[in-house]
Amino acid sequence: MPLLHIAMRAGKPEAYRQAILDGLYRAMRETLNVPEGDEFMTISEHEPANFRCGDAYSVERSNDAVLIQITVFASRTAEQKKALYRRITDLLGENPGIRAEDVFINVLDAPKENWSVGNGIAQFA
Structure with a gap:
């Protein structure tokens, strides 16, 4: 039950943005065993004045x-997360052609009781 938020500079075509969403979904299916149809993702585009990435960490x-x-259930292992990072970077490198250096990923673990996927019910608690 991952929930994804992607932030990037404005101006890329729809096909580029769709390739990002498709690559992320595929990476999660392959590394986290996310079920088919479990797609909850947003892309936020920002004008250059509102988007900054430094060159920290070399x-x-x-x-x-x-x-x-x-954001994922707090049940993912460190090995699964590492595999996810690598797979995302590989897939986004293939399409739409994002350099590995430009892929910044943060995974947040959330207990299952913190999720309601509809109808006001804690389906996983």
Whole structure:
């Protein structure tokens, strides 16, 4: 039950944005065993004055940097997360062609009782 928020600079075509969403979904299916149809993702586009990525941690980022935040059940292992990071970077490199240096990923763990996927019910608690 991942929830994804992607932030990036404005101006990329729809096909580019769709490739990001498709790549993220595929990476989650392959590494986290996310079920088919479990797609809850948003992309926020920001004007250059409202989007900044530095070069901290010896990573030289370009204007094509994407910030990806993924909230998941607190049951994922460190190995699954590492596999997810690598797979996302590989897939986004293939399509739409984002450099590995420009893929910033943050995973947040949330207990199952923190989720309601509809109808005001805590389905996983």
